[in-house]
Amino acid sequence: MRGLLASSIGVTCAAALALPLSPPAAAAPMTVSASALPPGDAAAPAAPDLPGSTQSLPLVPLAPDHRGSATRTPGTLTKDQGLPRRDVHRFSLVGVVWDDPDDELRGRVQVRTRAAGARAWSGWRNVDTHYGDHGADPGTAEYASGRVRGATAPLWVGDSDGVEVRVHAESGAHGPASAQRAGRSLRAVPPAGSRPRLPSGLRLELVDPGRAKPGPAATGARSGPRHAPVAAPRAGAAKSRTARGTSDAAVRLAAAAAAANADLVPLGTTVIPALTRRQTVDELRTLAAADPAQRQRATPYIGPRPSIITRLGWGASETLREKGFVYTSKVKAAFVHHTASGNTYTCAQAPSLIRGIYRYHVKSMGWRDIGYNFLVDKCGNIYEGRAGGVTKPVRGAHTLGFNTDSMGIAVLGTYGTTKPAAAAVTAIARLTAWKLGLFGANPSGKTYLTSGGGNLYRKGKKVRLNVISGHRDGFATECPGWQLYGKLGTARTNAARYQGR
Numbered sequence: 001m002r003g004l005l006a007s008s009i010g011v012t013c014a015a016a017l018a019l020p021l022s023p024p025a026a027a028a029p030m031t032v033s034a035s036a037l038p039p040g041d042a043a044a045p046a047a048p049d050l051p052g053s054t055q056s057l058p059l060v061p062l063a064p065d066h067r068g069s070a071t072r073t074p075g076t077l078t079k080d081q082g083l084p085r086r087d088v089h090r091f092s093l094v095g096v097v098w099d100d101p102d103d104e105l106r107g108r109v110q111v112r113t114r115a116a117g118a119r120a121w122s123g124w125r126n127v128d129t130h131y132g133d134h135g136a137d138p139g140t141a142e143y144a145s146g147r148v149r150g151a152t153a154p155l156w157v158g159d160s161d162g163v164e165v166r167v168h169a170e171s172g173a174h175g176p177a178s179a180q181r182a183g184r185s186l187r188a189v190p191p192a193g194s195r196p197r198l199p200s201g202l203r204l205e206l207v208d209p210g211r212a213k214p215g216p217a218a219t220g221a222r223s224g225p226r227h228a229p230v231a232a233p234r235a236g237a238a239k240s241r242t243a244r245g246t247s248d249a250a251v252r253l254a255a256a257a258a259a260a261n262a263d264l265v266p267l268g269t270t271v272i273p274a275l276t277r278r279q280t281v282d283e284l285r286t287l288a289a290a291d292p293a294q295r296q297r298a299t300p301y302i303g304p305r306p307s308i309i310t311r312l313g314w315g316a317s318e319t320l321r322e323k324g325f326v327y328t329s330k331v332k333a334a335f336v337h338h339t340a341s342g343n344t345y346t347c348a349q350a351p352s353l354i355r356g357i358y359r360y361h362v363k364s365m366g367w368r369d370i371g372y373n374f375l376v377d378k379c380g381n382i383y384e385g386r387a388g389g390v391t392k393p394v395r396g397a398h399t400l401g402f403n404t405d406s407m408g409i410a411v412l413g414t415y416g417t418t419k420p421a422a423a424a425v426t427a428i429a430r431l432t433a434w435k436l437g438l439f440g441a442n443p444s445g446k447t448y449l450t451s452g453g454g455n456l457y458r459k460g461k462k463v464r465l466n467v468i469s470g471h472r473d474g475f476a477t478e479c480p481g482w483q484l485y486g487k488l489g490t491a492r493t494n495a496a497r498y499q500g501r
Contacts, residue, residue: 052210052317052355054363055089059096059202062166079196082166083204090116090161091206093341093356095154096127097364099201103150105129107169107198111155114162121162128153128340128414133477134371136397137404137452138459142326147366150199153340154207154360156353165204169196205364209355210315253318257311260325260389263287270313272390275305277500284438287391301442303433303498308374308390309383314351316358318387322368325388326395328404331439332447334432335399336488337372337410337471338480343418347379353412354383361397371397372410374431380423382431385410391438401454402463402474407435415481425484429491432468433498441467443495449474468492 059081094111109127114120131153136142258267264283265272275283280302311318345353358370372385373396385408388394398408409431411424432443441447445467453459455476463474470488471479 052359053089053208054359055091055204055206055208056097056364057083057088057204057206059083059165059167059204079169079198080166081198081202083164085121085162085164087162088206089208090159091157091163091208092159092352093154093156093207093209093360094127094163094165095152095205095207095360095364096165096167097149097151097201097203097205098199099149100199101132101135101148101150101366103199104132105150105152105167105199106171107167107196109152109165109167111157111163111165113157113160113164116159116161121164122157124166125155125157125342127155130477130479131340133400133454133471133475133479134337134398135365135400136367137401139452140403142368142397145366145368149201149364149366151205151360151365154357156341156345156349156356158344158349163204163206167198167202169198171196205360207356207359207364209352209359210317211352247319250317250319253321253323254312256323257316257318257387260387260392261310261384263389264391265310268312270310272305272308272310272384274307277302277304277498280305280434301440301499301501302437303430303495305434306382306427306430308431309351309381311384311387314354314383316355316370316387320359320362321370321387325392326368327388328393328395328406330405331393331407331435332405332441332467333402333407333449333465334436334443334468335402335406335408335471335474336428336468336480336484336491337398337408338415338484339375339410339412340414340479340481341412343378343413345377345412347377347381350377350379350381350383350412367397369397371408373398373407374409374435375412376409376424376427376431377412378421378424380421380427382427390435393439399471399474401452401457401459402449402465404452405449411480411484415484416478418481418483420484420487425487425491426494428468428488429494430498432491433495436467436495437499442501443468443499444492444501466492468495 060083062080062082094113096105096109098105107129109129110124111127112122112124114122129152131151135148255267258269261269261272281300283305284302339357341353341357354375361367361370369386373394374385375383377383384390386394386396393405393407396403396408398410399406409428411420411428413420436443446464447467448462448464451457451459451461451463454474456474457463465473466488468488468491470485471477472485
C-alpha cells in the first residue's frame with residue numbers, strides 16, 4: 001500500500017463529484033484524498049454536533065475480596081487486572097485494549113456498570129476477547145500504521161456513570177482465534193499448564209458516542225427508518241456552525257464523505273431512498289455509461305436498491321477518521337459479521353451504538369475508520385459504514401486476510417445463542433442483492449479470493465468461498481455466531497431471488 005495512487009478531487013458540482021462504481025483495476029488499491037471545498041460553501045453539509053469522548057483508564061493488579069468484587073493490591077503479583085468500582089464521566093460502550101495487536105488476551109474479561117443517575121449496579125457481563133480476527137490485512141498501510149492496538153470486542157451497556165472491570169488470565173490456548181496467524185508475528189501459543197499471562201498495557205476504554213437530537217427522516221425516503229436520525233442541516237448551517245467553533249476541516253471532511261455518494265443523492269442527505277428494481281437497473285446503466293470498463297456489468301441481475309442511512313444520518317464525526325478513502329478493484333464477496341456488542345440496544349439507540357463502535361475502532365484500536373462497510377440493526381435498518389461511497393469498492397477492515405475485493409456487513413448484536421431478527425436477515429439479503437449486483441456477482445454462487453494471511457489460509461493462497469460468506473469462512477473465529485451463520489443460506493437464496501435469478 002506504500003505506492004497507493006492519490007488524487008485530489010475538487011468539489012465544484014455534483015457531476016464533478018461522482019466517482020465510477022469501481023476504480024480502474026490497475027489502480028487498486030487506490031487512495032482518494034479528501035475533497036476540498038471553498039470556505040463557507042453553502043452546499044457543504046454541516047458536521048454533526050456530536051463530539052463524543054473516550055476515557056482511557058490503565059488497569060491495575062487486583063485481588064478478589066469476599067464479595068466477588070475487585071480490589072486493588074499495589075505491589076502484589078497477580079494474574080488478574082482490572083479496576084475497582086468507581087464514578088466516571090458518562091459513557092455507553094466499553095472495551096479493553098492493549099499495546100501489541102499481535103498479542104492475544106487469553107482469559108476472561110468482565111464488567112459491571114451503574115446506569116447514569118442510579119444507585120444499583122448491574123451484574124457481571126462477559127466481554128468477547130476474540131476481536132483480533134477483525135482488522136486490516138497484513139502488509140497494508142492501515143495495518144502497518146504503528147497506531148493499531150489489540151482489543152476486545154466493544155460491549156454496549158447503555159448510558160452509565162459507574163464502572164468496575166476484572167480481567168482474569170487463563171493458561172494455554174483459548175478458543176479458535178488462538179491459532180497462529182500465517183504471515184503475522186504472533187507469539188507462539190503457550191502450552192496448556194503454562195503460567196497465565198496478560199498482554200502489556202491493558203486499558204479500559206469508556207466511550208461516550210455523543211447524544212443526537214431526534215430529527216425527521218430525510219426527504220425522499222420511501223419509508224423512513226425505524227429510528228430517529230440526526231436532523232438534516234439547515235441552509236447556512238456550515239457558516240453558523242463554523243462560527244460556533246466547528247473547524248473548516250470538519251466541514252470539509254463531512255463534505256467529502258457526502259460527496260462520495262453524490263452520484264446517488266444530493267449533499268446533506270441523511271437517508272438514501274429505496275428504489276424499485278426497474279429504477280435500480282436504470283440507475284446502474286446510467287452509472288455504467290460513464291465508465292466503459294463497467295458496461296459489461298450493466299446486467300439485469302441486480303436487486304432493488306434498499307434504503308441506506310448515510311454517515312451523516314447516524315451522526316458520524318468525520319474528523320475522527322483518516323482523510324481520504326481507500327478502494328480495492330471490485331466486490332466479489334460479502335462477509336457477514338456480528339459486532340459481539342450485546343443485544344440490549346434498542347433500534348432507536350442503533351445510531352449511538354454505531355457512533356460508539358466507530359470511535360472505538362478509530363480512537364481506541366487505531367484504525368483509519370470504522371471497519372465494516374455496512375451495518376444492520378435488529379429492525380432491519382441498513383447503515384453506511386466506512387466512508388468512500390456506498391456503490392464503490394471501499395476497502396474495509398472486517399475480515400483479516402480477505403479485505404481485498406470484498407465487503408463486510410455487520411449485524412449489531414451477539415448471535416452465538418440468540419437468533420437474529422428476521423428483519424436483519426432480510427436486510428442482509430436485500431443489501432447483498434443490490435451491492436453484489438453492481439459488480440455482476442451471484443449471491444448464491446462461489447468465487448475465488450486471494451488470502452492476505454490468516455489462521456486458516458496462508459498469504460497468497462487462492463480460496464474458493466461462497467459469494468455470501470460468514471466471517472468464520474475466512475478466519476478461524478466464532479463470528480458471526482452460530483445462529484446468524486445458520487441464516488446465511490436463507491440470505492443467499494433470497495438475495496438471488498431479489499436479483500431475478
